[in-house]
Amino acid sequence: MPKSVTGLAAPLPLANVDTDVIMPKRFLITITREGLAEGTFADLRFDEAGNIRPEFVLNKAPWKNASILIVGDNFGCGSSREHAVWGMGQMGLTAAIGTGFAGIFYDNARKNGLVLPIVTPEARDAMLDLAAAGDGLEISIDIENRNIIAGEMSVPFEMDDATQASIIRGGDDTLDSLEHAEAIRAFEAKLGDKMRVSVLK
The missing domain is CATH 1.20.5 (Single alpha-helices involved in coiled-coils or other helix-helix interfaces)
Structure with a gap:
């Protein structure tokens, strides 16, 4: 299993993004894990008529190809729906970097291989600025050594031993x-x- 994750980072600085924002309840009717990419961030990505919202970061170049999010505080709060993590994975997202995550969401991420490094607010804000500027920021998350390389920045992150081991071995x-x-x-x-x-x- 991967000991590191590398990809284009997209800034999503909204605070308190709950699991209903990540995966609206109308997409929970499926009895399998398939087809959830369409529902991921659906109300941010599309308007009520189903048209793309051009102002949303994941609908804009270069971030439409992002695989890593840099997120606001308390990402993943709300209900315990595991569909939120499944959908993010199906959308091609492999990690979200933030200052902290809701407990159940964090545990669901661990079970499904979604990497959630926890950094200081100062480091998160600096990476948000880098990701929002220019042609995109490639970030490398070294899971084994708990370190992020973002441009010229080298940022240590928190991750408990059990989560680290689970992600590396795919447990x-x-x-x-x-x-x-x-x-x-x-x-x-x-x-x-x-x-x-x-x-x-």
């Missing part, structure tokens, strides 16, 4: 459980023996 809760399969089977067998003894008594 999720199912894989975590399978790694302990032998111990789980041993526990179940032991529990079964105790239950049989209890019944016999």
Whole structure:
């Protein structure tokens, strides 16, 4: 699995972007994970008639090809819908850099390989300025060493050890459980023996 993520960065400085903004509820009717790219940021990308909003950053060159977002405070707040993370991934977004993320959204991102580096407000604002200027800013996120290279900037970021390991190896809760399969089977067998003894008594 990747130890780093590199891509064009788009500035999205809006604060408190909740999961209903990321994935409006009308797109939650699907019973699979497919086809969610269309719904991602739908109300920011399109007007009520379905026309493209040319002022939205991901509809403008060069950021329409962005794979990394630099986001405002408290990104991913609101409901626990995992569809928000699925849609971002299907849209080609691999990371979002911010000062902090809602807890459930952060955990959903970990499970699905969306990288969420946490930086200081000063570093985030500097990267926002760089990303908004010129022909686009390519950013490289070194997950293994917890560092971001943005132009001439070298920015350390926060990421807990479990999240870092999960993203690098591509793990999720199912894989975590399978790694302990032998111990789980041993526990179940032991529990079964105790239950049989209890019944016999």
